[in-house]
Amino acid sequence: MFNTQFADNELVDWAIGQRRHFHMYPELSGQEYETAARVKSLLEEFGIPLLDGFSAPNVIGYFKGTEGKRTIALRADMDALPIVEEGEDRPYLSTVPGVMHGCGHDGHTATLLAAAKWMSQNPELVKNNIILIFQSSEEASPSGAQQLMKEGVLDKADVIYGIHYMSNMPLGQVGFEEGYAMASSDDFDIIIEGKGGHGGNPHETIDPIYISTHLIQAFQSIVSRNLNPLKSGVISVGGIYGGDSYNVIPDKVTLKGTIRALTFEGAKTMIEKTEQLTKSICEGFGAKGHFTLIEGTPPLYNHPEACKTAEKIIRKTFGDDLFTPIEAVFGAEDFSYYLKEKTGAFVNIGMQGPKSQYPHHHPKFDLDEAAMPAGIELMIKFALEG
Structure with a gap:
C-alpha cells in the first residue's frame, strides 16, 4: 500500500x-518506567x-x-489508558488488568x-542532528510535553515533527x-453556594x-457573542x-465542564468570560460562585x-493521491505545547479499516499495523529532510 524507500x-x-510488546505491558501516565527502560536499552x-x-x-x-547544521526533533508518546481491554482474537492483549494502549x-x-x-545503521546518510523524544504523560495533566518544554527539550531544535x-x-x-488543527482543552469546576431550604418555601432560599x-x-452566549x-x-x-x-433545595450545586477553542485568543477569552459570568450571575442572585480552572492543553497550531x-515529503514519498488535507477537530493533543514555542507539524496517518474499526479510547481499539511502514518512513524522512 505504501511505497517506502527505507522502511523495509x-x-x-x-x-x-x-x-x-508495549501493547502487552502498558503503563499509565507518569508510570512508564518499564517502557522507558526498554527504550533506553534499545537506544544504547x-x-x-x-x-x-x-x-x-x-x-x-x-x-x-x-x-549538524540543523537539529530536528521527533516525538513519540508512551503512556496507556485506564481501560479494560476487550477482544480475544489478538495474541498481544494487555497483560495488565484495567490498563491498555487504547490510543496507539x-x-x-x-x-x-x-x-x-x-x-544507527545508516549514520552516513543523516546530516541533521536528531533529538528523539520518548514522552511520558500525553494523556494526563500536567502534561509530559509541558514539563519537557519547561526543562528545555527543544532549546537547540530548529523544528519538531x-x-x-x-x-x-x-x-x-x-x-x-x-x-x-486541534482545540485547546481546559476543564473547570464550579461551586454555586446558595442557601438551602424547604421546596415548598423557595422564597426563603437562594436556590x-x-x-x-x-x-x-x-455560557453559550460566550461562544455565540464573544x-x-x-x-x-x-x-x-x-x-x-x-x-x-424531592422537596429540599440544597445549599450547593457543583458543575463540571470543558472549555475548548481553536485559537489561543479564543481559549483565553472563553476562560475569562466563564469565570466572570460565574461570579456575576451568582452574586446577582445573592449566591457565591467559585470557579476553578483545571488547565489542560493549548490549541495545536x-x-x-x-x-x-x-x-512535500508526503507527496514525494507516497504520491499525490495519498496526501489528505484534514479539517480541524476539537480533540486535544499535548504536542501543542511544542508547537506553541517551536516551528513544527503534527501529521495524521490513517489506519481505519477492518483491523482498526473502533475509535480511540474504546475497549476494543486496535492499531492496524499495516499503517506502520508509512509512520516509520515519515519519521526517517523528517530526520533527513525536515
Missing part, C-alpha cells in the same frame, strides 16, 4: 514486534546517547548528524524506535490541517439549582451535582513552513 520488511517486522544498543537533565520517565536521545501510543513509540534503529495513527481516517491516507440553569445558558464565528469554541457542562431529595515541508 525487516525493519517493519521489528517495529511490529516492539509495538506488540543502537549507540545513540541519552541526554540528562530531563524528568523521568521521559527518555531523550540525541543522534549527531554528519553536518505503543505504535508511536515503536515507530520512533524503528527510525532510530535505521539511523510528530505523527498520530488515526482510526477515523482511512488506511492509505496521510495528512494534516495547516494552522490551527443554587435554579442559578445553575442561568449559568449554563449564559468569539469570532470563524474561530469557533465549545463550552460543555458534563456534570451537575446537588441535592438528593501546525506551522505553515513545517507543513509545506511535510506535504
Whole structure:
C-alpha cells in the first residue's frame, strides 16, 4: 500500500514486534518506567546517547548528524489508558488488568524506535542532528510535553515533527490541517453556594439549582457573542451535582465542564468570560460562585513552513493521491505545547479499516499495523529532510 524507500520488511517486522510488546505491558501516565527502560536499552544498543537533565520517565536521545547544521526533533508518546481491554482474537492483549494502549501510543513509540534503529545503521546518510523524544504523560495533566518544554527539550531544535495513527481516517491516507488543527482543552469546576431550604418555601432560599440553569445558558452566549464565528469554541457542562431529595433545595450545586477553542485568543477569552459570568450571575442572585480552572492543553497550531515541508515529503514519498488535507477537530493533543514555542507539524496517518474499526479510547481499539511502514518512513524522512 505504501511505497517506502527505507522502511523495509525487516525493519517493519521489528517495529511490529516492539509495538506488540508495549501493547502487552502498558503503563499509565507518569508510570512508564518499564517502557522507558526498554527504550533506553534499545537506544544504547543502537549507540545513540541519552541526554540528562530531563524528568523521568521521559527518555531523550540525541543522534549527531554528519553536518549538524540543523537539529530536528521527533516525538513519540508512551503512556496507556485506564481501560479494560476487550477482544480475544489478538495474541498481544494487555497483560495488565484495567490498563491498555487504547490510543496507539505503543505504535508511536515503536515507530520512533524503528527510525532510530535505521539511523544507527545508516549514520552516513543523516546530516541533521536528531533529538528523539520518548514522552511520558500525553494523556494526563500536567502534561509530559509541558514539563519537557519547561526543562528545555527543544532549546537547540530548529523544528519538531510528530505523527498520530488515526482510526477515523482511512488506511492509505496521510495528512494534516495547516494552522490551527486541534482545540485547546481546559476543564473547570464550579461551586454555586446558595442557601438551602424547604421546596415548598423557595422564597426563603437562594436556590443554587435554579442559578445553575442561568449559568449554563449564559455560557453559550460566550461562544455565540464573544468569539469570532470563524474561530469557533465549545463550552460543555458534563456534570451537575446537588441535592438528593424531592422537596429540599440544597445549599450547593457543583458543575463540571470543558472549555475548548481553536485559537489561543479564543481559549483565553472563553476562560475569562466563564469565570466572570460565574461570579456575576451568582452574586446577582445573592449566591457565591467559585470557579476553578483545571488547565489542560493549548490549541495545536501546525506551522505553515513545517507543513509545506511535510506535504512535500508526503507527496514525494507516497504520491499525490495519498496526501489528505484534514479539517480541524476539537480533540486535544499535548504536542501543542511544542508547537506553541517551536516551528513544527503534527501529521495524521490513517489506519481505519477492518483491523482498526473502533475509535480511540474504546475497549476494543486496535492499531492496524499495516499503517506502520508509512509512520516509520515519515519519521526517517523528517530526520533527513525536515
